[in-house]
Amino acid sequence: MLDGLRFDADTARDGAKIGVKRADGSFVEPKAHIIVTSESLFTRWLHEHKTWWDKGSKNVPQQIEPALKFEGLYTQAISTDAAVINFNELPVAKPASATVTYGFLAGRTQDSTPEAADEVFVAALADGKVYIAYGEIEPTVQVPACTAIRTDYNRKADAAAEKLERKQISKAAYDKLGDLHQQGEDAFKRCFVQQAPQQPAFAAATKQAQSLLETAIGK
Numbered sequence: 001m002l003d004g005l006r007f008d009a010d011t012a013r014d015g016a017k018i019g020v021k022r023a024d025g026s027f028v029e030p031k032a033h034i035i036v037t038s039e040s041l042f043t044r045w046l047h048e049h050k051t052w053w054d055k056g057s058k059n060v061p062q063q064i065e066p067a068l069k070f071e072g073l074y075t076q077a078i079s080t081d082a083a084v085i086n087f088n089e090l091p092v093a094k095p096a097s098a099t100v101t102y103g104f105l106a107g108r109t110q111d112s113t114p115e116a117a118d119e120v121f122v123a124a125l126a127d128g129k130v131y132i133a134y135g136e137i138e139p140t141v142q143v144p145a146c147t148a149i150r151t152d153y154n155r156k157a158d159a160a161a162e163k164l165e166r167k168q169i170s171k172a173a174y175d176k177l178g179d180l181h182q183q184g185e186d187a188f189k190r191c192f193v194q195q196a197p198q199q200p201a202f203a204a205a206t207k208q209a210q211s212l213l214e215t216a217i218g219k
Contacts (some may be wrong), residue, residue: 002045002077002132004037013136032135034216035078039064042130049076064130068102068123078132082108087117087141087189088196090206095217100125103209105141105196106134113185116142117196120209126217133216137208141201146191153184 008030010018016028037045046067049060053072060076061067074084085107092103101124105117118140124131157180164174196202 001080002035002037003041004035004130007034007036009033009135013138032133032212032215033078034131034133034212036216037130039125039128039130045077052076064125065100065102068100068125068130074106074121074132074134078134079108082110084108084121085113085117086121088193088202090120090122090209092122092206092210092213095124095126095214097217098124098126101213103206103213105202105205112181113188115147116140117205120205120212122209122213122216124213124217129217131213131216133212135208135212137201137205139201139204141196141199141205143192143195143199146188146195149191150184150188153180153187157181157184 008018009032011031012018012028013031016022018028018030020028022028042064046060046062046064050062051059053059058070058072060070060073067073071084071086074086075082078084087105087107090103090105092101094101101122103120103122106119106121107114107117108119118136119134120137121132121134123133156177160169160174160177160180163169164171
């Protein structure tokens with residue numbers, strides 16, 4: 001993971017104090033985090049991760065700006081138990097002190113892309129330091145029409161697999177359909193990119209990302 005200083009919010013999204021045990025037995029988690037590292041440490045981290053994933057998988061770029069726009073960076077740098085998914089870039093304004101800024105809607109997964117984006121990430125290079133800040137958002141950003149598209153692909157995939165099992169279609173005909181589940185994932189993502197910016201929650205998420213960025217490095 002990325003070396004640096006990490007600062008945690010002292011409350012959860014609902015205002016509860018972190019560390020307090022909830023009725024369901026879970027503990028209150030911080031609503032947001034800020035990681036600060038030096039430009040030189042970040043550059044060294046990039047170098048150490050240039051062949052981190054196996055051949056055939058895209059690794060993190062070696063320049064800071066493209067690296068901050070690379071989805072896999074955030075999985076490698078800060079996530080310990082799930083992959084970070086970049087749903088959409090957010091139109092965050094660059095603070096005066098920053099030379100590079102990037103923000104995006106996010107979710108996390110261990111399998112398929114989640115239906116809603118429930119986090120924002122912002123990253124910046126400013127005054128020789130690299131900042132990565134992330135936090136939960138309320139409301140989440142979701143597009144029911146996009147979810148319906150993926151559901152339809154999954155339904156077709158299940159129906160095709162059943163027909164193959166019953167020998168109602170040949171293996172060749174089944175193979176011609178391709179990976180319908182993956183096609184559904186791809187169609188969902190394309191739809192989300194196109195339609196999410198029209199959702200009221202998208203504007204709210206952008207404001208929350210902007211606030212988080214300004215908390216991290218100032219205006």
